[in-house]
Amino acid sequence: MKTLYLIIPFAPLLGAIVAGLFGKAIGRAGAHVVTILGVAISLVCAGLVMQDVLDGNTFNGPVYTWMETDGLKFEIGFLIDRLTAVMMVVVTFVSLMVHIYTIGYMAEDPGYQRFFSYISLFTFSMLMLVMSNNFLQLFFGWEAVGLVSYLLIGFWYTRPTAIYANLKAFLVNRVGDFGFVLGIGLIAAYMGSLDYVTVFADGRELTASSEITTGWPLITTICICLFIGAMGKSAQFPLHVWLPDSMEGPTPISALIHAATMVTAGIFMVARMSPLFELSDTALSFVIIIGSITALFMALIAIVQTDIKRVVAYSTLSQLGYMTAALGASAYSAAIFHLMTHAFFKAVLFLGAGSVIIALHHEQDMRRMGGLRKYMPITYLTVLIGAIANAGLPPFAGFFSKDSIIEAVQLSHIPGAGFAYLALLAGVFIGGFYSFRLVFFAFHGKERFREAAHHDDHHGSHDHHGPAEPHESPWVVTLPLILLAIPAIASGWLIGDMLFGGYFGDAIFIGENHPVLAHMKEEFHGVVPMILHGLMSLPFWLALSGAALAWFLYIARPELPAVIKKKFAVVAMILEEKYGFDRFNDWFFAGGTRAIGQGLWKAGDQTMIDGIAVNGSAKAVGRLAGVVRLLQSGQIYTYAFSMIIGLFVLMTFWLIRS
Numbered sequence: 001m002k003t004l005y006l007i008i009p010f011a012p013l014l015g016a017i018v019a020g021l022f023g024k025a026i027g028r029a030g031a032h033v034v035t036i037l038g039v040a041i042s043l044v045c046a047g048l049v050m051q052d053v054l055d056g057n058t059f060n061g062p063v064y065t066w067m068e069t070d071g072l073k074f075e076i077g078f079l080i081d082r083l084t085a086v087m088m089v090v091v092t093f094v095s096l097m098v099h100i101y102t103i104g105y106m107a108e109d110p111g112y113q114r115f116f117s118y119i120s121l122f123t124f125s126m127l128m129l130v131m132s133n134n135f136l137q138l139f140f141g142w143e144a145v146g147l148v149s150y151l152l153i154g155f156w157y158t159r160p161t162a163i164y165a166n167l168k169a170f171l172v173n174r175v176g177d178f179g180f181v182l183g184i185g186l187i188a189a190y191m192g193s194l195d196y197v198t199v200f201a202d203g204r205e206l207t208a209s210s211e212i213t214t215g216w217p218l219i220t221t222i223c224i225c226l227f228i229g230a231m232g233k234s235a236q237f238p239l240h241v242w243l244p245d246s247m248e249g250p251t252p253i254s255a256l257i258h259a260a261t262m263v264t265a266g267i268f269m270v271a272r273m274s275p276l277f278e279l280s281d282t283a284l285s286f287v288i289i290i291g292s293i294t295a296l297f298m299a300l301i302a303i304v305q306t307d308i309k310r311v312v313a314y315s316t317l318s319q320l321g322y323m324t325a326a327l328g329a330s331a332y333s334a335a336i337f338h339l340m341t342h343a344f345f346k347a348v349l350f351l352g353a354g355s356v357i358i359a360l361h362h363e364q365d366m367r368r369m370g371g372l373r374k375y376m377p378i379t380y381l382t383v384l385i386g387a388i389a390n391a392g393l394p395p396f397a398g399f400f401s402k403d404s405i406i407e408a409v410q411l412s413h414i415p416g417a418g419f420a421y422l423a424l425l426a427g428v429f430i431g432g433f434y435s436f437r438l439v440f441f442a443f444h445g446k447e448r449f450r451e452a453a454h455h456d457d458h459h460g461s462h463d464h465h466g467p468a469e470p471h472e473s474p475w476v477v478t479l480p481l482i483l484l485a486i487p488a489i490a491s492g493w494l495i496g497d498m499l500f501g502g503y504f505g506d507a508i509f510i511g512e513n514h515p516v517l518a519h520m521k522e523e524f525h526g527v528v529p530m531i532l533h534g535l536m537s538l539p540f541w542l543a544l545s546g547a548a549l550a551w552f553l554y555i556a557r558p559e560l561p562a563v564i565k566k567k568f569a570v571v572a573m574i575l576e577e578k579y580g581f582d583r584f585n586d587w588f589f590a591g592g593t594r595a596i597g598q599g600l601w602k603a604g605d606q607t608m609i610d611g612i613a614v615n616g617s618a619k620a621v622g623r624l625a626g627v628v629r630l631l632q633s634g635q636i637y638t639y640a641f642s643m644i645i646g647l648f649v650l651m652t653f654w655l656i657r658s
């Protein structure tokens with residue numbers, strides 16, 4: 001089986017190398033064939049491994065030892081258990097759909113081969129992350145997905161906005177990664193090992209120790225440092241600012257990075273580290289509060305966005321907040337379950353948005369859409385499925401995972417759980433509103449795209465090539481949408497096994513003092529009873545109310561949103577400004593760095609180096625030379641006088657010494 005384990009990550013890597021280095025030789029068709037084949041092989045192998053894991057077979061061992069120093073081993077190894085198996089199947093399946101979709105979306109792009117190389121390399125990096133059995137390989141995969149995401153977000157590198165976005169993503173993730181590497185460093189220093197099993201087995205010894213610098217309990221310090229890494233990678237408040245701007249990358253990247261892979265790496269990492277987090281209620285409290293803040297306040301921003309991709313991006317931020325809140329409530333299985341269902345329905349929404357963008361000649365503003373339902377029936381149906389699942393309405397996938405998270409947080413006794421429960425409930429109403437706002441705004445109502453095309457043509461815009469007559473996308477775009485819509489509907493029906501059937505086994509550890517899932521298991525009587533109970537629950541009616549409000553504002557009374565925005569101008573401005581985080585970061589960090597740089601340039605470069613060290617020394621030599629040249633008069637008596645003075649000085653010195 002070890003050979004099979006190796007094939008899973010290295011098949012996409014081989015495809016990335018071939019497409020990247022030999023793209024011109026093999027052509028466009030060769031690039032997408034070799035990368036799609038690599039990911040398809042990886043998916044098949046991941047399916048075989050999952051079946052083997054379900055049969056009770058697991059694996060934990062090294063593949064390659066890089067070096068060993070003072071008893072600390074740096075290895076590449078695999079941990080194959082049920083948690084890993086779920087992640088491998090989700091990553092490879094969504095990646096394969098994105099690869100196929102890319103054939104249609106990037107058909108006219110000059111960087112076609114390069115793009116396929118990047119997304120295949122990204123798949124390799126994510127697989128190495130989820131399959132790791134030690135912190136060194138985890139960190140390698142962690143940084144690799146960050147690096148490739150930098151390349152993908154800035155893929156259209158001629159656009160200043162894309163360059164700004166990928167630089168922002170890279171720098172914000174470095175902030176989180178600083179905490180992450182500190183946590184790994186503390187583990188290496190105090191545990192003397194980077195192997196998961198060893199660290200988890202000895203983790204309880206850390207509870208009696210305190211960190212020397214901070215004085216905090218060591219286990220709390222380690223867990224919070226690790227979670228800071230997750231805050232950057234999974235875009236949690238206040239390190240969330242990079243993800244909406246990353247929409248500057250091509251739409252397939254939005255689906256791959258921001259639905260199923262990179263942004264979920266932090267969620268996976270905390271679930272994998274459950275034996276450590278279960279030892280610190282303080283760390284769990286920090287996690288649940290950060291997650292609930294992200295879930296609520298990012299959902300609020302989504303309701304004022306007009307860019308179709310940014311609506312979905314802020315939805316992703318909110319859903320990641322739900323997953324994080326579940327982690328803080330010790331409902332790790334619920335977090336991974338929502339990670340899986342979210343990967344499917346959010347990929348549908350992103351790819352559906354991309355299909356609309358293709359149809360309208362790369363128009364992303366929803367104010368220039370409307371009435372697309374009859375022109376794009378397949379895209380409309382799949383986006384509607386994604387919106388229903390995203391809103392958490394039964395019997396679609398999002399209902400089961402989101403409802404489980406809310407119930408787990410309600411039952412939790414972790415400090416901050418009460419606030420988190422209220423925030424998540426409010427997020428359900430807002431989620432129902434912004435999900436159906438997207439559907440009604442883009443696919444129903446007045447056909448605004450014709451007016452937009454006429455207006456742009458009249459002003460000589462180059463964004464549209466003639467009238468923007470919409471059309472259904474080609475099969476390479478619609479097929480992935482259909483295949484992803486199926487699990488967006490049905491994957492939630494696996495809740496019985498994944499949450500209450502002990503599916504994850506020893507892969508996830510939950511302490512006896514955090515029994516929320518055990519209490520939920522007592523109340524679970526099957527999928528159908530859960531659906532029926534859900535129809536009478538508060539989250540369902542909140543989500544339905546949000547959807548109804550969206551219908552009223554954007555179908556029944558489409559003139560009201562402008563009136564409401566005018567009356568609540570201050571609130572609208574705050575949300576449109578995204579609470580001022582971007583402005584603050586530009587002023588404080590970018591502006592502060594610029595001011596420091598200018599100060600160092602003026603004081604250090606101009607004054608110290610140029611003024612004193614370089615020009616100053618030259619002027620000093622010039623002045624000294626001006627004095628010394630007075631002695632070179634060419635007159636004999638001057639030289640004789642100098643010799644007498646010199647002799648006098650030497651004799652005086654000799655007499656003093658004697």
